[in-house]
Amino acid sequence: MSDRDDLLNLIKELAVVHGKVILSSGQEADYYVDLRRITLHAKAAPLVGRVLRELTQDWDYEAAGGLTLGADPVGTAMLHASGGEIDSFVVRKAEKKHGMQQRVEGPSVAGRRVLVVEDVSTTGGSPLTAVEALREAGADVVGVAFIVDRGASAAIEAAGLPCRYAFSLADLGL
Numbered sequence: 001m002s003d004r005d006d007l008l009n010l011i012k013e014l015a016v017v018h019g020k021v022i023l024s025s026g027q028e029a030d031y032y033v034d035l036r037r038i039t040l041h042a043k044a045a046p047l048v049g050r051v052l053r054e055l056t057q058d059w060d061y062e063a064a065g066g067l068t069l070g071a072d073p074v075g076t077a078m079l080h081a082s083g084g085e086i087d088s089f090v091v092r093k094a095e096k097k098h099g100m101q102q103r104v105e106g107p108s109v110a111g112r113r114v115l116v117v118e119d120v121s122t123t124g125g126s127p128l129t130a131v132e133a134l135r136e137a138g139a140d141v142v143g144v145a146f147i148v149d150r151g152a153s154a155a156i157e158a159a160g161l162p163c164r165y166a167f168s169l170a171d172l173g174l
């Protein structure tokens with residue numbers, strides 16, 4: 001079995017939760033894909049890194065990350081995966097008020113080509129918030145990549161950014 005097959009099986013087994021939930025956007029839904037159960041899982045996290053590196057292997061970027069918290073272990077998994085050295089970064093939901101007062105944490109992204117990642121995206125609001133903060137920090141955003149697309153890829157593309165994802169809702173049987 002491939003890394004992609006192994007990751008898909010783990011997501012189906014561990015992360016799909018049925019029942020009424022409120023999503024980040026305020027929308028109501030009948031199921032949740034809790035990918036923190038995957039991105040923080042000993043066996044699944046390395047698969048996330050390899051699958052997203054493979055998915056974006058023809059894109060030229062020097063660092064990967066996104067809006068905290070869902071994106072954080074995705075960027076870190078990619079940093080640890082083979083395929084050439086990349087950094088990671090964390091985009092805070094708001095600028096830190098003390099210390100270095102950064103919105104984007106990690107090695108500087110100014111003047112560098114970066115990839116925005118997410119665990120799962122529904123509206124595109126979270127990755128597009130990260131894109132805006134990264135551009136303000138002087139980064140060149142080359143594209144956006146998710147583990148699961150819950151419908152956001154059209155909004156990302158409408159904003160003029162290429163978007164790729166490892167799995168659709170149909171892949172998950174949802």
Ligand SMILES: O=P(O)(O)OC[C@H]1O[C@H](OP(=O)(O)OP(=O)(O)O)[C@H](O)[C@@H]1O
Nearest residue numbers: 024068069070120121122123124125126
């Ligand atoms: O913004 P959307 O494109 O619709 O995507 C949904 C967002 O919801 C989740 O995070 P959540 O807002 O629950 O916050 P967390 O990462 O801090 O847990 C997920 O990690 C995405 O960031």
Ligand SMILES: O=C(O)c1cc(=O)[nH]c(=O)[nH]1
Nearest residue numbers: 023024032033034120122
């Ligand atoms: O839209 C969201 O907030 C959302 C949906 C989902 O399935 N999983 C998740 O972590 N967030």
